[in-house]
Amino acid sequence: MSLIVQKYGGSSVADAESIKRVARRVVETKRAGHQVVVVVSAMGDTTDELLDLAAAIADAPPSREMDILLSSGERMSMALLAMAIHEHGETAQSFTGSQAGMITDTSHGKARIIDVSPDRVQESLDTDHIGIVAGFQGVSSESKDITTMGRGGSDTTAVALAAALNADACEIYTDVDGVFTADPRVVKSAHKIDQISSEDMLEMAAAGSKVLHLRSVEYARRFGVKLHVRSSFSQHEGTWVLPGPDDTIALQEGEPLEQPIISGVAHDDSEAKLTISGVPDVPGKAADIFNLIAQAGTNIDMIVQNVSDDTKTTNISFTLPGADIEKSVQILTDNKEQIGFEELDYVPQVGKVSLVGGGMRHHPGVSARFFTALRDAGINIGLISTSEIRVSVITDIEDLGRAVQAIHTAFGLDADQEATVYAGTGR
């Protein structure tokens, strides 16, 4: 019998009616012949409301207590869902993260999973129950305290359980139909991707796609879990995110399908760009700069270094989260003399557009087509960054939408064009 893990987020369980809707879906899945484990988030905005309550009480709440507070949200929704399933004559048992064997480190608020031992969940399935697990939480192996996993925690719980239970699929229910070739709010002609390799999905998530959290895609990739991202409001197939060797995706064993060269176009409007010019061209200067940035707690994305005109100094540019621009500018300015740079400029918001596709490894025309499309659309390119399966550029923020559309069309991804670009067509 196949086993499916289903994850429902906050908006899917926002109130009594929604919970009943989810229960119907879960029961249908079981009656279609599957074993089912359901991972739930807290109802609606509960987590944010609990954060507000904590903020009204304390400026710097101890993280252990914060996790105890936040984890109560999932406990409520899991118990209510179990009751709703029971009304259909099916039996469900709910488990906290701890009871489900989600063992984490002690990093309260952003705990990492170190082991999953879902014995009680397995027992529940073996005795013909539906298992329900509170997402977003685990227990610290050291301190035995409850921990929460940070953003994307419920998705990660679902994938980790699917891996540990050897599930046939992990369904992530959300309020869109799946992963699209570009954000449909930016590109009207974007269409839903039927299958995407987890490698490509990783790049899409890292490059700005918000449908799936990077962390859960990483986990699925590493442990070979098949993800199915779909809408909780319809019965349509969504997007399958499939782990597999390069260039092939197998929905079932032994059935390789042609992999499209290109999966889609991701964009990100949350970054700022900082340029430090006239940096003395001596060893260690870049290290000094990035150590300072790290001290400020800032994560850097793209980095570009070039010699400057006089060739005795270099210019270093990099992108970073827009929210971190002030403290980063501050720490560099405070240390200007020690580093010895001439000038520091920044743009508080830039656009980043990325083309993603595992197939570009073996198809050299991709970069050329990419830059041609941007030139033809009259879009200025700032920094460029590539990986084996991704090409990204920084644009002015005003140009971002047009850039995404131009790339989308140039690679035949528009819904009214011929399907996706396939290997071997030489396009």
Next chain:
Amino acid sequence: MSLIVQKYGGSSVADAESIKRVARRVVETKRAGHQVVVVVSAMGDTTDELLDLAAAIADAPPSREMDILLSSGERMSMALLAMAIHEHGETAQSFTGSQAGMITDTSHGKARIIDVSPDRVQESLDTDHIGIVAGFQGVSSESKDITTMGRGGSDTTAVALAAALNADACEIYTDVDGVFTADPRVVKSAHKIDQISSEDMLEMAAAGSKVLHLRSVEYARRFGVKLHVRSSFSQHEGTWVLPGPDDTIALQEGEPLEQPIISGVAHDDSEAKLTISGVPDVPGKAADIFNLIAQAGTNIDMIVQNVSDDTKTTNISFTLPGADIEKSVQILTDNKEQIGFEELDYVPQVGKVSLVGGGMRHHPGVSARFFTALRDAGINIGLISTSEIRVSVITDIEDLGRAVQAIHTAFGLDADQEATVYAGTGR
């Protein structure tokens, strides 16, 4: 160093402001030189709201899941209280019922405590922390499931912890100043009792006094815990409920105080009365009747049997919770032939007034004064029931308030009279 367990109910932790107020009180207690353990209920009406949510989802929710749902309320308030205490520069650690070692049976929704092993709480105290424990919940030793304890559960948690930790006192915080000689809403001249034996308090609670739950008083009595019932809105001393041998209450070792003969007057307006007349006077008939009532799930309070006029049959009257009158009448009526009684009458609501006082064991004038006072007030007496330290009568519901006042005055309990009646005065 002395150890105090403090319990705060839902209205004491209803919102952020209230929680901060409780935190100040807890911190003051610690800084006055005590070790402190705090037991908290869920915020405000949270428990009732969760029950409503469950009712919107399921007609007959499974009890295991109901306990998981309900227990999340206390988890929220305990975490928030810990945060509020932390703001004062004190450290607090919060514990679920399970983590605090409250081991119960598996009766979900009405679990009984079978063991208390508060090792983690003790460790917390030993390392100079304030311990916070979620009230109302424990863990089943058999199934490892979370259980909740039913009404009065938080009080019971507090008393059980106080017993297991050998606390010097267990303070029960509420919204009245303490236990009164009668309900001040019924008897304006009622006054707060300074000390009462737990034996008397037990009778008061059983006879209708709502300030403390019967269960927690029982527990305190059995394990020798000193209770202090007081207001969370003032610093006044409340009522000490003290375990001790008959006739003496020792606030401190070796300091016996005179025990008042009478503690107070309790009343109850929640009962109905049922009379079965013409029951054949043969062995076993009473057993038949009470077995049927037990089958209907009804708890009986007072029972009176008398021979009837013809002395070949008997009349049996008893009181029961008003909510159970219909099903009790039903089951008796359905079995009328088999029991063979002639008539069944009932009064849906009666009054019950009780005089309570350990001293009445040794002072024979009490019953006489009691019935005289009622006669002088022109109050009809229905059933009579006595124990060593309590006299109770059933009255018409309309007479209940006057009956309470009459007894209160007759025994010198009115606030404008001379104090309480003391042993040896011959009154």
